[in-house]
Amino acid sequence: MISFKEIKNDLPAGIVVFLVAVPLCLGIAMASGAPLFSGIIAGIVGGIVVTLISGSQLGVSGPAAGLAVIVLHAIQSLGSFEVFLSAVVLAGVFQLILGFLKAGSIGYYFPNSVIKGMLAGIGVIIILKQIPHAFGYDENYEGNLHFLEPQGGTTFTELFKAINYITPAALIISVLSLFILIFWDQVLAKRSRIFQLIQGPLVVVLLGIGLNLLFLNFFPNLTLRDNHLVTLPVADSIGGFFNLFTAPDFSRVFSYEVLFLAGTLAVVASLETLLCLEATDKLDPQKRISPANRELKAQGIGNIVSGLIGGLPLTQVIVRSSANIQSGGRTKLSALIHGVLILAFVIAIPNVLNMIPLASLAAILLMVGYKLAKPALFKTMYRNGMIQFLPFVVTIVAIVFTDLLTGIGIGMAVAIFFILKNSYQxxxxxxxxxxxxxxxxxxxxxxxxxxxxxxxxxxxxxxxxxxxxxxxxxxxxxxxxxxxxxxxxxxxxxxxxxxxxxxxxxxxxxxxxxxxxxx
CATH class of the missing domain: 3.30.750.24 (STAS domain)
Structure with missing residues (x-):
């Protein structure tokens, strides 16, 4: 059930997650070779439908970067986005079945060292991926978590390119935003309750919009171009808005390629969801335990709905979930608010979202990344001994140099080695x-x-x-x-x-x- 008892904490957290989620939804859709609005649909469904069914109090669902490559190749091989949507619906059915078969217990078999390594690895990846956006180099899409860039190169080559393509206005906005976020968190929030209710990320977004308007009117040479801002599809009428939705084509739903794709999506999405669910529970200040089987059912229904109206496949997403927790979210109301806000802004005032600089959002995500990969965490894991520290570090390095699931697989291999060694001894x-x-x-x-x-x-x-x-x-x-x-x-x-x-x-x-x- 949705509780409004913590609305004073959940409302500002939901606003922050909403601001972070919109460009991520668009970026993942772009990386997937799908219509941009399909990412927004998945964000809305994840925020509203999945949240209402899920038992996770702090998890936030939406389109997942880990599925982008699968989606891209699937759309190309099937030759039709509509046929692909039928596979998304079928994947949701498979997830629903997995939930009833109680397959959610798989998530409990991942060692803490690997889960903590996943969180820290995601933190490092967020920092590395957002530095170019903070500099104003926005060639790589938002939400990309892979080491190899889609346009060629790697995470590190993008960092060197960013240094050569600095946009002064973006750098000014990101530096001022980081200063405000740090000062807000370390000083203002500790002095007055009002600064806890009004979140720093909301302030830096308004600052970014204001500064860019200032540049536009007084320093036109500094004005950010459209590719440095959020780019949400804008409908010119109610009819145009509904035209942004796409119905699936079920004519090939029982073909081998669609069935295989649906199975792949169901397995990968379920695994990523269970890992993120476990990680989110680790971050929860109240240490609540979310029902994993119920989460699989919620994700299954979410993917069925998303596929039926033209959305990308979705999972629980650690970037949005951690932003929710760090912004003070207490219950699932914050995730619901984020979904409702996406829907409301897309219908009513999409042009306002298109005024937000990506540099402002980069500053917010840099803070999220730092909190996930704090130096204190590395010290704690080192004190726990090599049996904890090595799988932790290997997981981080593997995630940075490959992708989320591959990195976790490598970390698990190291953890299992120590388990077998201990069993031997x-x-x-x-x-x-x-x-x-x-x-x-x-x-x-x-x-x-x-x-x-x-x-x-x-x-x-x-x-x-x-x-x-x-x-x-x-x-x-x-x-x-x-x-x-x-x-x-x-x-x-x-x-x-x-x-x-x-x-x-x-x-x-x-x-x-x-x-x-x-x-």
């Missing part, structure tokens, strides 16, 4: 007791869960037992012992007499095993 405990009659005595207790991965470590320990010793192997406390390990112990039993080793094995009884499983 903690398979058992060997205790040497006092020797009796001059014979050394050993007591080996197996861990609660012993898998085939532990074979090597156990075998190495058994080989170190000296001739003439006494050895007790105890796995009465083990809930699970892999058959491979049992076979290894049985083989050792057969060879122990050749070393004059007195071997005693304490096994768990079948009834006890069943009782443990029930518990």
């Amino acid at each position: 903690v398979s058992h405990f060997m205790h040497k007791e006092k020797a009796e009659n001059g014979k050394p005595k050993y007591h080996m207790v197996l861990a609660e869960e012993v898998t085939f991965l532990n074979k090597g470590n156990i075998l190495r320990t058994l080989r170190k037992v000296p001739e003439g010793a006494e050895l007790e192997i105890d796995y009465t406390r083990s809930a699970v012992v892999d058959p491979d390990v049992k076979e290894l112990i049985e083989d050792f039993r057969e060879t122990a007499h050749s070393k004059n080793i007195k071997l005693t094995i304490h096994e768990i009884q079948q009834e006890e095993t069943l009782e443990k499983i029930k518990l």
Whole structure:
């Protein structure tokens, strides 16, 4: 349910998310090779439809940059945007089914080190991608999170290009905006409640519009060109507005290429949503846990609606969600407000949005990026030890040099390596007791869960037992012992007499095993 108890916090947060979301929706649509308005439709559906169904209090949904490349190739291969929309609808149906099958639990199997690395990696990417916009170099589209740029080059080559193509007015606006945002956050917001209700990002957007109007009237050479401003499609009439919507073409919905595309969209969108859901819960000051299966159902219904009216596929998006949290959002009302504002402005006053400089939004996103990748986070993860720090850092580097899902996959591989290494090392405990009659005595207790991965470590320990010793192997406390390990112990039993080793094995009884499983 939507609660209005926190409207004093949710309203300003919703306005900030709205300002950030509009250019991202347009940029992702441009990168996807789709009509610009399709990104706005996805933003509206994500803000209103998904929010009303979702159980996430702070997550914000909309078109996702991670799907842009898939969408671009899909539209080109299918040869029709309308046919592509049928795949979006079908992907939503698949997500709905995944929700009912309780597939949302997949998100719980990602280690904290990887989730925190994802958040920090997104923060670093936002900073790197927004620096060119802050300088007034707006060739790369808003919302791009890939290392390789669509027009050629990489994230870093774009930074060097930006230095050579500085737009003075954009630089002035972004520098002043950053100063205001920092001063607002660090000084003003701590002194008076009014500065908490009126968000700094709203002030810098108004400042950007005002400065550009000032340049237009008094310093025409400094005036920002249209490509430095938000560019929202403007309808000349009510009929023209409804013409911006597109109906899907279901004539090829059961063809192999559409079914395969729908399955791909459903899997990638669901995975990205679950990761962002987990990350958003980590950022939530109240540490609420969002129902993952309900989120899949909400995203499924959202994609069905989006596809039916001409929108891009959507997911929960960490950039918008983190902007929501950092702007003081408390409940899902802030996400709903952002969706309603997009719809209202698109219908009533789209020209006002087209006055917003991208440099103002770059300053806002630079602050979002910094808060996601604060130096204090790196220090905390380092203090937690290499088992946490290495997957964290690898995830960040991999995301920066590839893309979100690839980076997370690489981070997971490193985390799994440490999990397997720990499992290998903690398979058992060997205790040497006092020797009796001059014979050394050993007591080996197996861990609660012993898998085939532990074979090597156990075998190495058994080989170190000296001739003439006494050895007790105890796995009465083990809930699970892999058959491979049992076979290894049985083989050792057969060879122990050749070393004059007195071997005693304490096994768990079948009834006890069943009782443990029930518990």
